[in-house]
Amino acid sequence: MTQTDGSRNKVEKEKFFFRLLAVPELGVVVALIICISIFQSINPVFLSGEVVGSIIQAVTFVSIIAVGQAFLLIGGNFDLSVGAVAGLTAVTSGKLMTSAGLPVWLALFLGLALGALIGLINGLMVTKAGVPAFIQTLGMLFVAQGLIQVVSLGYPVYPLPDVIEKIGESSIFFTLGWNALLWAVISIVGDFVIRKTAIGRNLYVIGGNSEVAKIVGINVARYQLLCFVLAGTLSALAGMLVMATLSAGAPSIGTGWELTVIAGTVVGGVSLFGGIGTIAGAILGVLLIQCVQSGLITSGLSPNYQLIAVGTILVLAVFLDVTRRKYRNTVRKATTESPSEAVERTVNKESR
Numbered sequence: 001m002t003q004t005d006g007s008r009n010k011v012e013k014e015k016f017f018f019r020l021l022a023v024p025e026l027g028v029v030v031a032l033i034i035c036i037s038i039f040q041s042i043n044p045v046f047l048s049g050e051v052v053g054s055i056i057q058a059v060t061f062v063s064i065i066a067v068g069q070a071f072l073l074i075g076g077n078f079d080l081s082v083g084a085v086a087g088l089t090a091v092t093s094g095k096l097m098t099s100a101g102l103p104v105w106l107a108l109f110l111g112l113a114l115g116a117l118i119g120l121i122n123g124l125m126v127t128k129a130g131v132p133a134f135i136q137t138l139g140m141l142f143v144a145q146g147l148i149q150v151v152s153l154g155y156p157v158y159p160l161p162d163v164i165e166k167i168g169e170s171s172i173f174f175t176l177g178w179n180a181l182l183w184a185v186i187s188i189v190g191d192f193v194i195r196k197t198a199i200g201r202n203l204y205v206i207g208g209n210s211e212v213a214k215i216v217g218i219n220v221a222r223y224q225l226l227c228f229v230l231a232g233t234l235s236a237l238a239g240m241l242v243m244a245t246l247s248a249g250a251p252s253i254g255t256g257w258e259l260t261v262i263a264g265t266v267v268g269g270v271s272l273f274g275g276i277g278t279i280a281g282a283i284l285g286v287l288l289i290q291c292v293q294s295g296l297i298t299s300g301l302s303p304n305y306q307l308i309a310v311g312t313i314l315v316l317a318v319f320l321d322v323t324r325r326k327y328r329n330t331v332r333k334a335t336t337e338s339p340s341e342a343v344e345r346t347v348n349k350e351s352r
Contacts, residue, residue, distance in 0.1 A: 094249025119232020207274025
């Protein structure tokens, strides 16, 4: 083998290594496999149909919100109020069905409209008033939590109409209900929009550099506003799906979801700094966190360790996000001219 051939092989190996590191979903897939293997070895029932079904059932609700959160994060924002919005819309739509006596379809529609309205308020305050997304959505979280207590008086809203109970109890595949099918459709459509449409491409540009996006003619405020509305609407939908599953508008619906959603999306490769990530990665990240939580329960550990685990995963996710961005910059440099390519260019020049 000549020196030129050796240099060329080294270049190809470097390119493959950097491309591998640049795949955001790779780490979460590996972590998911390791997680499943560990918990299965501790307790063989972890991969039983009942446990797997409960994991997927729990993932469906949070993943629906994760789709909206991924759109926000890719566009350079985030929403801390998603869990509280889910709970508020659940108890509100439940109250409209029971105390107000509204038809089920109208109560559900108004629940979705409430979620969209809250998203619109968040979006307007961030894009028009200039309030930082962290402050605005954190404030909205407290407002929504307070409204949950006002609407429900601290008690579950029930009994709900029979049609809600039928929706919650229906199943189309083993223990999976229509909410799983709805989750799959939303995930597939969201992933297609992000990957294959101009909307997705523009969001990546906005999240990468909003000033550049404005220069090239992208309406940054409009895109970010729509992402907030989408996040609010999907949060409302997830909350009402849980309401149907429980057959009650419980005030506890959505509690702590904002932590799980953000941790899951970031673990799945969606950058907190914007411009990077996919819907598929966000869903895989949420699945990983749910597997950890379920694994701790099946292993006989106290549920209190779930919060410790999720908090630890969130910190590690941010660390991985920062590390991934450094590797991404390395990839860009390597694709222009790596040290090996420089050697190869020099060798070729001397041989001529």
